[in-house]
Amino acid sequence: MSTTTRFLLMGKPLLLFPGHLEQFLLARRVEEMGAGLLVNPEQAPVDLQTKLRRVLHEHAFTENAQAFARKYAAFPQETVIAHLVRRVEEIAGI
Numbered sequence: 001m002s003t004t005t006r007f008l009l010m011g012k013p014l015l016l017f018p019g020h021l022e023q024f025l026l027a028r029r030v031e032e033m034g035a036g037l038l039v040n041p042e043q044a045p046v047d048l049q050t051k052l053r054r055v056l057h058e059h060a061f062t063e064n065a066q067a068f069a070r071k072y073a074a075f076p077q078e079t080v081i082a083h084l085v086r087r088v089e090e091i092a093g094i
Contacts, residue, residue: 002026010070013061015039015052034064050092 002025007014014036016027026040037051055061 004030008065008068009072009075011062011066013055013056013065015048017041034060034070035068036065037060 004014004016004023008030014030015029016023016030016036018024018041022058024041026039026066027036030036031038036055037055039045039051
């Protein structure tokens with residue numbers, strides 16, 4: 001499970017600095033749901049202090065991260081890989 005997901009499951013908003021495409025897509029989704037902000041690696045950093053202050057002090061970010069945590073509170077965090085493998089095997093008919 002990714003660090004981003006773990007923070008969201010704890011109800012913590014994020015300021016994300018993705019290093020590759022998959023991280024960028026996840027960061028964009030976190031930003032779309034209002035649980036954090038993305039620093040686009042393809043652009044020069046613009047006012048990082050303001051973005052960090054927003055994530056730390058604007059309650060909407062925390063509220064949205066906590067809503068995510070509540071929604072997935074029963075998610076079996078320790079067995080994610082086992083669950084995914086089982087589902088792939090079911091789908092593949094193995």
